[in-house]
Amino acid sequence: MVKQGLRRxxxxxxxLSRLFGLAGLLILAMSQLSxxxxxxxxxxxxxxxxxxxxxxxxxxxxxxxxxxxxxxxALSLASYFSIVTRSRRGxxxxxxxxxxxxxxxxxxxxxxxxxxxxxxxxxxxxxxxxPWTIVAIFILPLIFTLFFGRTFCAAVCPLGAIQEVVxxxxxxxxxxxxxxxxxxxxxxxxxxxxxxxxxxAFIICRYDPFVAMFRMSGNVNxxxxxxxxxxxxxxxxRPYCRYLCPYGAVLGVLSKGSKWHGRIAPEKCIQxxxxxxxxxxxxxxxxxxxxxxxxxxxxxxxxxxxxxxxxVLVIAGVLVGMTIGTPMAKLxxxxxxxxxxxxxxxxxxxxxxxATDAFRNTGQPKSELIDLAIGIRDRFGTMGxxxxxxxxxxxxxxxxxxxxxxxxxxxxxDRSRCVSCARCYWYxxxxxxxxxxxxDVSDLVPLNVDAxxxxxxxxx
Amino acid sequence: xxxxxxxxxxxxxxxxxxxxxxxxxxxxxxxxxxKRTTAENDGEPMVWQLDPDKCTACGNCxxxxxxxxxxVKCFNAFDMCGFCDICTGYFEMDYESLDTAxxxxxxxxxxxxxxxxxxxxxxxxxxYTIDEPLCIGCAKCVKGCALMNGSMYLQVEHDRCLDCNxxxxxxxxxxxxxxxxPASQAEIMKRRGAAVLNARGNQMLRTxxxxxxxxxxANQLLSRxxxxxxxxxxxxxxxxxxxxxxx
Numbered sequence: 134m135v136k137q138g139l140r141r142x143x144x145x146x147x148x149l150s151r152l153f154g155l156a157g158l159l160i161l162a163m164s165q166l167s168x169x170x171x172x173x174x175x176x177x178x179x180x181x182x183x184x185x186x187x188x189x190x191x192x193x194x195x196x197x198x199x200x201x202x203x204x205x206x207a208l209s210l211a212s213y214f215s216i217v218t219r220s221r222r223g224x225x226x227x228x229x230x231x232x233x234x235x236x237x238x239x240x241x242x243x244x245x246x247x248x249x250x251x252x253x254x255x256x257x258x259x260x261x262x263x264p265w266t267i268v269a270i271f272i273l274p275l276i277f278t279l280f281f282g283r284t285f286c287a288a289v290c291p292l293g294a295i296q297e298v299v300x301x302x303x304x305x306x307x308x309x310x311x312x313x314x315x316x317x318x319x320x321x322x323x324x325x326x327x328x329x330x331x332x333x334a335f336i337i338c339r340y341d342p343f344v345a346m347f348r349m350s351g352n353v354n355x356x357x358x359x360x361x362x363x364x365x366x367x368x369x370x371r372p373y374c375r376y377l378c379p380y381g382a383v384l385g386v387l388s389k390g391s392k393w394h395g396r397i398a399p400e401k402c403i404q405x406x407x408x409x410x411x412x413x414x415x416x417x418x419x420x421x422x423x424x425x426x427x428x429x430x431x432x433x434x435x436x437x438x439x440x441x442x443x444x445v446l447v448i449a450g451v452l453v454g455m456t457i458g459t460p461m462a463k464l465x466x467x468x469x470x471x472x473x474x475x476x477x478x479x480x481x482x483x484x485x486x487x488a489t490d491a492f493r494n495t496g497q498p499k500s501e502l503i504d505l506a507i508g509i510r511d512r513f514g515t516m517g518x519x520x521x522x523x524x525x526x527x528x529x530x531x532x533x534x535x536x537x538x539x540x541x542x543x544x545x546x547d548r549s550r551c552v553s554c555a556r557c558y559w560y561x562x563x564x565x566x567x568x569x570x571x572x573d574v575s576d577l578v579p580l581n582v583d584a585x586x587x588x589x590x591x592x593x
Numbered sequence: 594x595x596x597x598x599x600x601x602x603x604x605x606x607x608x609x610x611x612x613x614x615x616x617x618x619x620x621x622x623x624x625x626x627x628k629r630t631t632a633e634n635d636g637e638p639m640v641w642q643l644d645p646d647k648c649t650a651c652g653n654c655x656x657x658x659x660x661x662x663x664x665v666k667c668f669n670a671f672d673m674c675g676f677c678d679i680c681t682g683y684f685e686m687d688y689e690s691l692d693t694a695x696x697x698x699x700x701x702x703x704x705x706x707x708x709x710x711x712x713x714x715x716x717x718x719x720x721y722t723i724d725e726p727l728c729i730g731c732a733k734c735v736k737g738c739a740l741m742n743g744s745m746y747l748q749v750e751h752d753r754c755l756d757c758n759x760x761x762x763x764x765x766x767x768x769x770x771x772x773x774x775p776a777s778q779a780e781i782m783k784r785r786g787a788a789v790l791n792a793r794g795n796q797m798l799r800t801x802x803x804x805x806x807x808x809x810x811a812n813q814l815l816s817r818x819x820x821x822x823x824x825x826x827x828x829x830x831x832x833x834x835x836x837x838x839x840x
Contacts, residue, residue, distance in 0.1 A: 172742040173675030176718050181710050183671045184722075185790070185814070189752040191640055191776035240755050247758040255625050260831050262775075264638045265626040272622040279611050279618075335759035348755065351659040392611060466769055487651040488767035494649070 197266040200239065204273055204289065207231055211288040212281035214555070215395045219564065221555040227288040228297050236291030236347040243267050245274050245285065246292065246380040247338045249322070250329035257330040274380075278387045282394040286374060286381060286552035292343050296371040297554060299363050303370040303413030311415055312535065314376040315550075316527055322379035323523040327516045331509070333465045342373060370413030374552060385549035395546065395553050398563040402543035405578045409544065411560040416550035421541045436536045443529030447522050454521020458514035462506075465513075471506030474499060639773040641760045645746035645783045647770035650732035650739065654747055657765040658730070664753035665730035665762065667704075667723045670786040672793055673744035676710060676718040682738030682745050683707055683721055699737050704728040725750070748780055774824065782821050791818040 175183060207227065214223035235244070243251070248271035255263035274285035286293045306314075321337075328334045338344070342359035345351030365372050374381050388394065397408050397417070404420060411417070424432045462468045466488070473489050476482045478499075485493075492502065546557070558564050562574040571577055643654075643665070654665035679691065683705050688697040695703055704727035708720045723745075730747060738745035763771030774781065782790070794814035801807035 186668045188748045188780045191751045242758045268622040268626045272618050275618050338759035350661045491649045491768045
């Protein structure tokens with residue numbers, strides 16, 4: 134390999150020598166020497182000091198501190214607007230501010246969504262030193278969500294904010310599609326953790342649809358992807374948050390147990406269903422009653438079936454996962470390089486790539502690279518099984534949760550889906566009373582509660 | 594309907610779970626930060642940098658950076674430079690004539706400034722500096738210079754770099770030359786570059802003879818190269834450690 138490099142050097146020098154004449158010959162001699170660890174020395178200047186070049190130092194970490202402080206401030210403000218003042222205007226203004234600061238001004242990195250991967254990498258790779266600011270950016274929204282619901286999504290996350298702004302004409306996504314697509318974030322999360330933990334790639338960042346917009350430059354494909362998501366977001370509210378965001382999936386789970394989640398009705402729900410269609414994200418849970426007696430046995434049987442099915446799904450996932458380790462490992466540059474080298478040597482592909490050229494020039498033995506690639510592929514074999522099991526688990530839990538029917542009297546936000554955007558508050562007659570706009574809910578809703586209940590009973 | 598008592602109990606349980614959740618999350622975060630923070634990195638921010646010894650001057654730095662004009666720029670390590678009259682980094686291989694006309698320059702943006710320094714025993718010496726705002730990190734000069742001394746090398750400029758969580762150039766780099774390094778280190782020199790700078794620092798130290806400014810400068814140089822040495826050592830350890838754990 135060194136020979137090849139030398140030959141190339143020689144060839145170039147020859148070309149030069151033809152043109153340079155005597156000087157070229159000198160260069161030829163010199164460049165040949167350079168491979169014998171000798172180079173043209175720095176001349177002894179009489180009146181000139183050889184300068185020293187140096188790249189710019191990194192700016193002070195004050196900004197990092199500021200960003201954590203601002204994140205805490207924004208989270209507190211969002212929770213305050215969502216739960217105490219119930220102010221949609223406040224939340225929307227904060228969302229715009231977050232979009233401008235955390236999005237455009239900071240150019241998007243590091244965000245809490247991407248920090249998931251840094252944390253996963255730090256857990257598995259002891260040599261990766263994770264800065265405390267990234268840890269803080271990752272865990273602060275988690276803790277806030279445990280108490281106040283997904284207020285991070287409402288007005289702090291720039292990705293959420295940019296979609297919040299464009300959600301103009303939302304349509305209702307059919308329930309079956311919503312539930313199916315709703316599984317994607319969990320699967321994406323599993324995939325992202327696998328790739329981050331193996332130190333292969335940060336796929337959440339690689340396929341971040343909006344960061345190219347925040348930077349107003351970047352990969353054209355991602356700009357197109359982001360643009361189409363925004364366009365889709367006009368009709369389907371927050372498509373990224375609902376059907377892709379892996380961090381949102383984590384927050385959704387935590388939000389289920391949040392202590393003070395925003396409520397649609399400030400005091401008591403009168404079941405007027407005025408709020409029912411107000412949510413662009415399909416996050417309002419309507420009143421439901423447990424199945425009638427005749428159906429109860431069926432429901433119980435269905436639940437038993439799904440409970441039994443869940444472990445089967447996990448096992449099936451692991452089995453399928455055994456086969457996906459190899460394709461998954463293809464994202465690793467070493468594996469790709471080894472495969473390419475083998476293909477080139479076997480004459481299966483024509484030409485070489487920058488990577489294979491560079492590898493051949495290092496003179497590193499091929500077997501070493503192949504061993505490394507095999508090691509990585511083995512690791513992906515285990516990871517693929519874990520990932521398959523995770524997918525099976527996610528589907529199993531979804532089926533179980535679908536077959537559980539809970540009694541619900543009031544209209545409530547579905548805590549795992551609700552992003553606390555506060556749109557529904559305004560639709561509640563109780564809210565109008567709270568704001569002092571009307572004296573009593575009966576001014577707005579000329580129905581009395583007993584009549585609704587009676588009607589319901591009849592319809593059953 | 595659950596009674597008040599049941600409600601209270603449920604609330605209490607929920608609070609207990611939540612509190613333990615908070616403790617678990619915060620504890621986990623604190624543990625990660627603490628465990629991964631060593632005396633060397635001090636938990637400071639990490640930045641992207643490329644190892645010029647691994648760089649093949651493929652040109653991806655210019656095209657893959659998410660910025661319109663790449664954050665990767667060329668530098669000339671003057672202590673490795675031959676100050677050649679006919680610089681293979683400065684002149685295009687197929688030049689029309691040996692002058693500074695644009696078509697004869699290797700640099701597509703004319704970012705290399707050629708300045709005459711001195712003539713000595715019939716040889717003319719020139720200094721080549723990079724006009725940073727013009728440089729697009731295409732590495733054409735690096736490739737040319739590699740034929741001779743290899744003093745030109747690429748580095749990420751931190752005042753331009755956006756510190757993407759996943760560097761787009763790192764993903765495209767054919768030799769995986771990109772690393773996350775502690776912010777205070779800022780640069781990765783060529784091994785040879787660090788060695789010659791270290792020698793220069795030592796030389797300065799010897800000849801300073803009480804001149805405080807010179808001493809300071811020398812010490813600065815030496816500490817700069819010491820950081821490089823430490824990093825290389827750490828890198829070698831990691832690679833060894835990695836391969837043993839893999840095998």
